[in-house]
Amino acid sequence: MEQFHVPVLLKETLEFLNVRPGEKYIDATLGGGGHTWAIIHAGGKVLGIDQDKEALEYVKSNPEFPVPNSRLVITYGNFAHLKEIAAEANFSQVAGILLDLGLSGYQVESAGRGFSFRQDAPLDMRMDQTVETATAADLLNGLGREELAKLFRVYGEEPFAQALARAIVRQRKTGKITTTAQLAEIVSRVVGKRQGKIHPATLVFQALRIAVNDEINCLKAVLPQAQELLKKDGRLVVISFHSLEDRIVKDYFRGQAVLKVLTEKPLAATPEEIRINPRARSAKLRAAEKTVKE
Ligand SMILES: C[S@@+](CC[C@H](N)C(=O)[O-])C[C@H]1O[C@@H](n2cnc3c(N)ncnc32)[C@H](O)[C@@H]1O
Incomplete structure (x- = not known):
């Protein structure tokens, strides 16, 4: 860059x-x-x-x-x-x-940090790479449906919070969600096109980042x-x-x-x-x- x-x-x-x-x-x-x-x-x-x-x-x-x-x-x-x-x-x-x-x-544009849906990378999102705190993948695969919905609603102000949480819980029965591309694909499928200019996955990525970094x-x-x-x-x-x-x-x-x-x-x-x-x-x-x- x-x-x-x-x-x-x-x-x-x-x-x-x-x-x-x-x-x-x-x-x-x-x-x-x-x-x-x-x-x-x-x-x-x-x-x-x-x-x-x-x-x-x-x-x-x-x-x-x-x-x-x-x-x-x-x-x-x-x-x-x-x-x-x-x-x-x-x-x-x-x-x-x-x-x-x-x-x-x-940070957003760094390949490999997992902050952006524009590049495929592991869902990490820790600003501090030296701490062993939960990554975005850990949260997505570990939280319950209600906890996920709350996270998307509160930190992302995501109107599709419930539907997204349901889709994620359904998807992970078939295997872990580990990459930004996987997550972006699930979100796009649930949300479709958003009004305005923002990418469908913007709010979910923001919510996860806020949670991962407390x-x-x-x-x-x-x-x-x-x-x-x-x-x-x-x-x-x-x-x-x-x-x-x-x-x-x-x-x-x-x-x-x-x-x-x-x-x-x-x-x-x-x-x-x-x-x-x-x-x-x-x-x-x-x-x-x-x-x-x-
Ligand atoms: C928006 S950028 C700052 C840009 C800076 N003002 C400039 O002009 O280049 C925010 C920075 O704050 C750091 N940051 C965010 N939360 C932090 C925290 N809790 N403690 C220390 N650094 C943090 C991020 O790693 C990032 O590098």
């Missing part, structure tokens, strides 16, 4: 982070480092975290990035453990934290830790791509007396950005500022 990842809402993220030279920032979703690069070039020092070692390797080997430890510290880890990771890197009282949720373009619990875990790590006037910026995530962020921001919400409504990408980068279509940015010193 030509580019690892095209950063979404880049200008808006920098504005809301209010990057100031010499201040510390945490990019808890380093990915291809697009946002981090811009923060560094605006004068900030960054702790960049990702649970996908391929992302860390990409940024480390990119000649455009400064030498680690001067302006950029790169760390492997899950942001669900943000406080611990930040303490080890000596990042506290930071001026800004960014969470750009979900997958990078690289994305909702990780988001719930990171928000209070991020808030604690901020100094007074520090900013927390979250870009989400799913209504469930966006609601969690909105409710968290509103429920914290120490946070001032800077985005009454979430920011979306302009039509121009969406034209250049279709992934920005569902992006929603919310930002808040810490109002007290702790």
Whole structure:
């Protein structure tokens, strides 16, 4: 692929982070480092975290990035453990934290990771390839019909959740479902053509990915830790791509007396950005500022 990842809402993220030279920032979703690069070039020092070692390797080997430890510290880890990771890197009282949720373009398009129905691959979908957690294939072959239907309904907002769960349970009586092509074929058979532009399997793949990576619990875990790590006037910026995530962020921001919400409504990408980068279509940015010193 030509580019690892095209950063979404880049200008808006920098504005809301209010990057100031010499201040510390945490990019808890380093990915291809697009946002981090811009923060560094605006004068900030960054702790960049990702649970996908391929992302860390990409940024480390990119000649455009400064030498680690001067302006950029790169760390492997899950942001669900943000406080611990930040303490080890000596990042506290930071001026800004960014969470750009979900997958990078690289992950989606990487052959063999199983995130995309566009390429046949084993149904893996773990962002962190080093942990022995359940893969998408494990969930598809192991969960009961009701559990599968719930997963598709809640994480995928999939209108055909029940019918799909039934079809999967029927299919696996004849043998395990192990590949993206097999799953995409079952979904297409049940769902037929969807209205609009999305592929019939989009929602099911999204639901499985969210479940495999425990994305909702990780988001719930990171928000209070991020808030604690901020100094007074520090900013927390979250870009989400799913209504469930966006609601969690909105409710968290509103429920914290120490946070001032800077985005009454979430920011979306302009039509121009969406034209250049279709992934920005569902992006929603919310930002808040810490109002007290702790
Ligand atoms: C949308 S991409 C970030 C792209 C990045 N902002 C850029 O401009 O290149 C999200 C990244 O966050 C990582 N990620 C997602 N959930 C994570 C978690 N719980 N802990 C650590 N990294 C995570 C993914 O592996 C992926 O590389």
